Amino acid sequence: MSIYQHFRPEEKEVIDQVLNWKDQVENTYAPKLTDFLDPREQHILKSIIGQHSGIQWDLFGGIPNAERKRALIFPDYYESDKDDFQICLFEVEYPKKFITLEHRQVLGSLMSLGLKRGKFGDILFEDDRIQFFVSEEVEDYIRLQLESIGRASVTLSKLPFAESIQTSEEWRECSVTSTSLRLDTVISAVYNISRQKSQLFIQQGMVKVNWTLIENPSFECKEGDMISVRGQGRSKIMGIEGKTKKEKWRIIAGRQK
Template sequence: MSIYMHFRQEEHEFIDQVLEWKETVNEQYAPKLTDFLDPREQEIVQSIIGSNEDVKVRLFGGAEGAERKRAFLYPSYYSPSLDDFQLKAYEISYPEKFVQIEHRQILGSLMGIGLKRSKFGDIHFHDKKVQLVIGEEVSSYVELQLQEVGRVKVSLQDIPLSELVSPEAVWEEASTTAASLRLDVMLASIYNLSRQKAQLLIGAKKVKVNWKVVEQSSFECREGDILSARGFGRSKLLTIDGKTKKDKWRVIVGKQK
């Protein structure tokens, strides 16, 4: 039975990459460290490597509840340590008495210096502290280049990984019904929007499913999908519970608090 059957068409390319990593570790008998993966990619890696006898996998993103993590694939004889993940943590210092910086501004500034999203992990906010996890291989470049966020001067302080504060995601459950599992219909039901408003958000590339921008309103949602719409937060389709007498889908949704 084909491994691809369990995954969406658009995930096949990533699956090929994971199979290639696995093959390389197997053949060269040497470990392989990936860039940062989003939770859906982590899930795919774990399901493909799974309970393989020869190749094992560990995931780590710097802190216990990290969302983005690097995967470390290794031969069964190898005993991995946290150093193998090659992570560096920083605290971003800025004049917080006078100005507030936001997640999207830090994201924009990192991408603005030419950094790919896969080269850095979570951006943590705790009280007024802002913390950042990046791959060791780009750390000296980031230290040199990241001098402003928005228009605010910033500086980076090296901190040990043990000082990272990663808040656990809390999901508030609610049930809803939807006429179909199309993305525009699901967004309208979950966030109490008109279907037209949902379609506008999708068309403006403001909607992600499993951390990837989706531009088709007709995209079919599945159980376990994480949806996010800019300005409306994140939600998860916890269970799709069959249909009501009026032929609507009964869905249990978790909304991130």
């Protein structure tokens, strides 16, 4: 049975990448460190590598409950260590009294440096403090190049992981019904908005499923999917519990608090 059958067609590129990493470790008998992976990519990696004896994986993103993590794939003789993940933590220094910065501004400024998203880990906020994780190989480049975020001039200070902002994800569960598992109807049910509005959000490029932009309203949602709608927050499909007497799907969803 093909490994691709277990995943969505659009995930083929990630699957091929993971299979390539696996082969590399088997052939060289040496560890392989990846860029930062989003949780869906981590799931695919675990599913594929987990079936092969002789090869192990470990994930680390700087803090225990990091969302984006680097993966280390290694032969089973190897003992992995936090230093192997080559991650650096920066705190952003900016004129906090006069300016407020948002997550998208920080990410936008980092992306404008011409680096791939995979070079950056989580961006953390606590009150007016901002931190982010990066791969060590781009640490010096970012320190030199990142001079402003939004309209604020910034400088970066490097910190040990022990001084990182601690985040906790809390989900508020709710049960909703939806006429189908199409993305537009699921968004409409979970966020309690009209279907027209949910279609508009999708068409305007404001919706991601599993950290990937989806512009097709008929995209079919599955259990475990993470949905984010810009301006509306994130939700997660925790369970799909079959159909009601009126032939509607009963969905257990979590909304981020």
